[in-house]
């Protein structure tokens with residue numbers, strides 16, 4: 500069977516690529532060995548947000564009196580049902596991809612794919628039958644899995660990765676979370692809110708280490724206040740699972756300690772799925788565990804492309820999708836733009852939420868910019884006060900000389916929906932002036948962005 504484009508993997512990289520390819524008139528097939536939608540829909544972005552929503556609602560119930568409502572006596576939950584809801588949301592979204600494939604006349608091939616020389620792909624289906632397909636262009640989007648450290652081998656029961664954390668049969672009483680990137684933080688927040696005693700261990704001096712330092716410090720304070728124990732500058736040296744729960748030896752600046760918990764969640768990053776997919780046979784080059792590509796996602800072998808978590812760009816769903824779209828548009832030969840990796844928003848959906856784009860204050864200074872920084876706290880926002888959630892702030896960084904918007908860093912309820920303003924503004928190369936002259940609706944949380952920009956220019960109104 501011959502196709503114009505075969506996409507391997509149906510995550511947000513693969514399925515979006517396939518749809519854009521079909522829109523552009525390519526005869527397209529997509530191959531998937533698990534469920535349509537990849538990690539994002541089945542084991543990542545979506546089911547985690549469903550769990551966090553349950554935690555959020557539970558938290559509201561506990562604080563009903565603060566809103567003038569009757570106290571909810573003994574608010575509780577059924578952990579299995581909370582997990583079931585999250586799994587249900589994931590499978591609904593996966594079903595939606597099935598519909599989109601059909602609508603766009605994309606052939607869905609279920610099985611495990613391997614690339615072959617001569618622009619061919621072999622697929623082994625569930626019955627073990629192998630079928631070979633050919634295509635003018637093969638796009639590899641096989642994604643990634645939870646990274647396993649040698650001293651933290653995952654047994655899936657007591658030392659777990661994100662898949663198990665999303666589907667535990669019962670709620671652990673205590674949990675050690677190793678790693679405080681977005682994945683670690685979101686699970687720590689969910690389990691802590693539901694009543695699990697959570698201890699977080701981070702190797703670096705700050706949690707959410709990629710964020711602006713002020714944001715990291717603020718989130719650390721908020722999470723500690725909510726009951727999470729946080730250890731920074733600390734590393735898990737070994738784990739012992741021989742007893743009832745888990746014992747983790749942790750090296751800290753002041754010596755070694757042993758933490759005990761029911762379960763340990765390893766959230767120390769991801770490993771790209773580059774093994775066993777035929778890369779060596781075809782001669783596709785990799786480096787440090789990722790597939791090497793040029794700016795149009797071509798691998799070292801013509802006709803083979805790679806996008807998403809398997810290449811060394813930011814491991815985010817929206818990045819994977821954008822790469823796939825860019826890749827097929829370039830194959831089609833239409834005018835398309837390269838992705839600006841300096842303008843990718845990153846969001847973490849803990850409470851308070853975190854969202855950022857562009858340079859941190861430290862990075863801006865290191866690059867030699869003379870900067871103007873503006874900050875606006877949610878405690879001065881009418882909408883945040885009405886919402887009863889004033890934890891957080893907006894921080895914006897401008898180049899003092901030409902007014903370029905260098906970075907936006909947000910922490911607080913709703914900021915993951917607000918960061919897009921900064922992304923669009925930066926794309927349009929606006930200065931603070933255009934933001935101040937773009938009237939933001941009142942009362943909204945979005946006003947805080949305008950106020951933070953005003954603060955950078957010495958014109959802030961409400962503080």
Ligand SMILES: Cc1cc2nc3c(=O)[nH]c(=O)nc-3n(C[C@H](O)[C@H](O)[C@H](O)COP(=O)(O)OP(=O)(O)OC[C@H]3O[C@@H](n4cnc5c(N)ncnc54)[C@H](O)[C@@H]3O)c2cc1C
Nearest residue numbers: 508510512532537538539543544612642807808814815816
């Ligand atoms: C817990 C968690 C939460 C996350 N939350 C967010 C978030 O809020 N926002 C965000 O932007 N990102 C989030 N991410 C990251 C996001 O999920 C990934 O960046 C994204 O899924 C990458 O998309 P992808 O298409 O490259 O690969 P994937 O989504 O990993 O999809 C790859 C697909 O390829 C299939 N596959 C692999 N090998 C083969 C083969 N040989 N043959 C056939 N099929 C194959 C796999 O089964 C899989 O379905 C999260 C990740 C995790 C783990």
